Amino acid sequence: MSASSSDQPFRLTSLAHGGGCGCKLAPSVLQELLAGAPAAQPFSQLLVGTETGDDAAVWDLDGDTCIVATTDFFMPVVDNPDHFGRIAATNAISDVYAMGGTPIMALAILGMPLGKVDTAIVRDILQGGTAVCASAGIPVAGGHSIDSGEPIYGLAVIGTVRKADIRRNADAKAGDALILTKGVGVGVYSAAFKKEALSADGYEEMIATTTLLNKVGATLAKDAAVHAMTDVTGFGVLGHGLEVARGSGLSVEIEAERLPLLAHAEALVRQGFVTGASGRNWASYGAGVRLPADFPDWRLNLLTDPQTSGGLLVSCAADEADRLVAEINAAGYPAACRIGAVVEGPAEVRVI
Incomplete structure (x- = not known):
């Protein structure tokens, strides 16, 4: 049945078993798949590869200028095709910013179930991403398309970064403060949206945050007070925090009550709007996280909530954190705030 041949409103999300970064493989599955990958040591110019689960690969061209390369794609998290294209593109480009880089071009990745989605809808997806x-x-600058069982869209993105400005997820320092630049709750909102329980203002808030480019990452990377960065996406705050802890060989402390939330996130998660990916996340990395006694489920579900096109998690010198938060806020990220610290200790996340 084509998108225009039914009297019922067509829902792009109805063609997908999951949506957004909630489609990502669970961290434990990904680790198993990559366990046999060959080491990158023979390639001395590959400065960032798969070793720490960082956001993008980085290749040293000449000792100063480096290439940043990434790809990201997923199934629709919303029904509006233009919004889907915008969200997917914003999410893909974020990986370059999270490494401290500046994007220079993109290639489109498109998979569509032929005969189920009208060409006008596909065109709108592509136009949203192009915008x-x-x-x-x-x-x-190009791309590739296939006939697939579910709608898929995303980008391969190429960027550049000065070698001195590369910011990995594995270079946090003991004593650092942690800053998160966007509110949490996109997965909760998407779960409510699929069940038609997300309010109009909630939808507008979701689109606003997921289409907000993480451009500030390129600026932060030039600041010597910023030691490490990563973007918070499908593994949630705890999962990406744990990557920082393990990569840096330190403990990450997250103050649960400091976590910036989307306006309706707490109310919706208390009503039971939780993605399946949230549970898979906890099952995958919960052993690396220490929670307070009697920690409420609703808070845990937000900490494991998969963020589609989420914010940057920034590890910086503690005495510069307030200045950096103010600069990030002024750059157009009003939810940015301190959420914790990096301390000496085992490579784990402690929620306090």
């Missing part, structure tokens, strides 16, 4: 790329100052 975001234009706002990032880059072209969509």
